[in-house]
Amino acid sequence: MLKKIILTLLFCPIFAFAQQKDEEIIRKIYDDALTSRASYQWLEYLSNTIGSRLSGTPAAEKAVIFTKKMLDSLGLDRVFLQEVMVPHWVRGKKENAKMLIGKEKTVMNVCALGNSVATGAKGVRAEVIEIQSFEEMALIPKEKLNGKIVFYNVAMDDKHVSTFTAYGLSGKYRRKGAAEAIKYGAVGVIVRSLTTALDDYPHTGSILYDEGSKALPAVAISTIGANLLSKKLKESEKTGKKVEFYFETFCEMLPDVLSHNVIGEIKGSEKPEEIILVGGHLDSWDLGDGSHDDGAGVVQSMEVLRLFKKNNIKPKRTIRAVLFMNEENGLRGGNKYAELAKKLNEKHLVAIESDAGGFTPRGFDIDADDDKIEKIKKYQPLLAQYGIEQIKKGGSGADIAPLKPQNVILIGFRPDSQRYFDYHHTSTDTFDKVNIRELALGSAGIASLVFLLDKYL
Secondary structure, three states: OHHHHHHHHHHHHHHHHHHHHHHHHHHHHHHHHHHOOHHHHHHHHHHHHHOOOOOOOHHHHHHHHHHHHHHHOOOOOEEEEEEEEEEEEEOOOOOEEEEEEOOEEEEOOEEEOEOOOOOOOOOEEEEEEEEOOHHHHHHOOHHHHOOOEEEEOOOOOOOOOOHHHHHHHHHHHHHOHHHHHHHHOOOEEEEEOOOOOOOOOOOOOEOOOOOOOOOOOEEEEOHHHHHHHHHHHHHHHHHOOOEEEEEEOOOEEEEEEEEEEEEEEEOOOOEEEEEEEEEEEOOOOOOOOOHHHHHHHHHHHHHHHHHHHHOOOOOOEEEEEEEEOOOOOOOHHHHHHHHHHHHOOOEEEEEEEOOOOOOOEEEEEEEOOHHHHHHHHOOHHHHHHHOOOEEEEOOOOOOOHHHHHHOOEEEEEEEOOOOHHHHOOOOOOOHHHOOHHHHHHHHHHHHHHHHHHHHHO
């Protein structure tokens, strides 16, 4: 017993000293991040000079060249490109859409959903059937849906504090709605935009067709438009006036294009073979400039490396930033990275993804065994004064998910989510929506967690 007391007394000052040193380093990280404009300037160039970066486009390759150049300028141990073939979907001209009730014509705001086929020169015109769930659709006689446009009017549930939870529950109607509707003979699909906002901006996003199945055109409609269409459909049940919808889209899937993941790293001083990854995705949808989705995650990942170099933090493990290509409509970059990591027998301890916008940090979600989560949760008091309120079990991110079979701890950076889906996948996802201090706080929070993981994991 006496021996235990003596050991405790001897250990406590050492532990207190170590904690004090950690606090000093984390303070330096935050001081640097909050007073430097580097990541904000990188984002401004990505957003305002390069603009939207849909994979396969010249702009996406300009983003590859620019971010590699910026990583090269940091004096890292290695910067390299990783080849990946990506899909090349193009929207074409702006979509046309109208709601038709007798002689009444109302122009509606829609946008083609990513990977959708085009309508053809004549467009699609048909009666509309409103659907609230796949289960409801399964109960409708097939002949009633045949030749119709299926309208998935499924709103994100405002009761969820985390808007990502609401998004996850509603997102299946965008992703799989067209594949399901075609089984019933539908000729087109309209999907209510995935947002908690009530506005007239349609939200794009990927759809998935069943392999070998026919494809039918699909569009998103703004939430204001969705409410109006739903109202008119309900009125038609009383008046008997037929509600039709017309839309014309010009999108096309072109041949795959060679593109790249962009990778930079600082070699570990003690265990260089062990990798801690932080990443975001370089590509964006074509409607806005992708500042929140996911320009913010890209520059935050780059900023982690800058903060380590600038503050002379020498990690034990290799710290690697990966800027993935093609998260939005194919996940080719994430899949290729995991494939090559396995082939090269690389040992990833942790992968952190920032793909939830550049808003005020709230915490991190961890996809790992409970014992590992409990260990990482012990770091939270060191981050609490900077607004990192919670480290908990949860999801991670789409680009790092393919690493899961390789026994990697997956972590998702979680900023405040309340405004994210106001801009997500829309023309309003632009640089002016990003606050410099919120962006910097996120970079510092991620860098601080990487520092603690490297030291104590």
